[in-house]
Amino acid sequence: MKHILPSVVLILTFLIGSCGDSTKSTNEALKKRWYKGNLHTHSFWSDGDEFPETILDWYKSHDYQFIALSDHNTISMEEKWVQLREDSIYQKSFEKYLSTYGEDWVEHKTDSGKVHVKLKTYAEYRDLFEKPGEFLVIHSEEITDRYEGKHVHMNATNIQEKIDPQGGNSISEVMQNNLDAVLKQRKETGVPIMPHINHPNFYYSISLEDMISLNGERFFEVYNGHPMVHNMGDSTHISTEEMWDQINISYLAAKKPIMYGLATDDSHNYHKMGSKWSNSGRGWVMVQSDTLSAHALIEAMEKGDFYSTTGVTLKTVDLDNKIIKVEVEPEAGINYTITFLGCLKGETEVQELKTVEGSSANFELTDDILFVRSKITSSKLQENPIEDIKYESAWTQPVLND
DSSP, rough: OOOOOOSSSOOOOOOOOTOOOOOOOOHHTTEEEEEEEEEOOOOOTTOOSOOOOHHHHHHHHHTSSEEEEOOOTOOSSOOEEOOOOOOOHHHHHHHHHHHHHHHHTOOOEETTTTTEEEEEOOHHHHHHHTTTTTTTEEEEEEEEEEEETTTEEEEEETOSSOOOOOOOHHHHHHHHHHHHHHHHHHHHOOOOOEEOOOTTTTTGGOOHHHHHSSSSSSSSEEOOOOSSOOOOOOOOOOOOHHHHHHHHHHHTTTOOOOEEEEEOBBBBOOOSSSTOOOOOOSOOEEEEEOOSHHHHHHHHHTTTEEEESSOOOOEEEEEETEEEEEEEEOOOOOOOEEEEEETTOOOOSOEEEEEESEEEEEEOOOEEEEEEEEEEEEEESSOOOTTTTEEEEEEEEOOEEE
């Protein structure tokens, strides 16, 4: 199974059985392609600082094939007006917005010297930007809840009806209640709706124990591009990557389905750039599917046929006779480290099983391994990093040794 991948830092995901069968026929593989997308984005519909159309145009022009505007506690279908900020940045942005889309599209009015603009709904901006097979806008909501001042945020990708925050008597109960509401809508509508837990280390609100307590969740953000989410943890809190491994060790012991790791932008700021701002282009997923549709993408992700990335390109991903091969599409002057991390059967910690300095590596999935994933890092600096995450990197999803 050989793939040509169009990304720069890559998180690969392998899953024997549920993540894709190594005995796929060549014809089957050739029917599929990789689609680049971001599942966590904000606009004027909540606390983002730009119009949906401008945001979608940025992602489309930067070679994304799908995007979900996941604003807080709204599905962007009601009527909403925003007052234009007086800062010259936003005044000029509006002038450009009006010039680009025209008076017939942009509905605005002036009241007491203030300019007010009517936001376009999901249906309107979707129809303006979607192009079959090329660009898809997926309906989404960031269900935003709290418990005693702690933050519980969950995205629902391909949502059909707005879900209000469900509340609860603990962090874990709030999480489970909101998850159950998403899964209930999925069951009742028959439409694939994908919930995922956002930035667990945001204000260190969600603990490892809270994540382990969940039933029915398959996805969480191992990387989020917001500058306040503490992907790396601190002296008293584990990183989201370590949390990911511990979740899966616990889930497998409890015979739960494995957890997959996403990379997202969580973009809010489109005018000020830098490490203090939540900008676009920091993290995304690449999904292998034969069709660019919400149904097909979610089905592929639930099989594990995707990877998360902050910028590297993999040339080859092979899983054949329990030999995993990873080959990078190298950039001139850039060095690569490919690390296979896994948990041995009977153990409770993940360890480095093999590390290769170079652009390709093989790993044998032996009988003593419970699961393994690969992480690829490069010597290339990220263009717009957060925290102390300086270099482009990638993570694969866990491979189970059934």
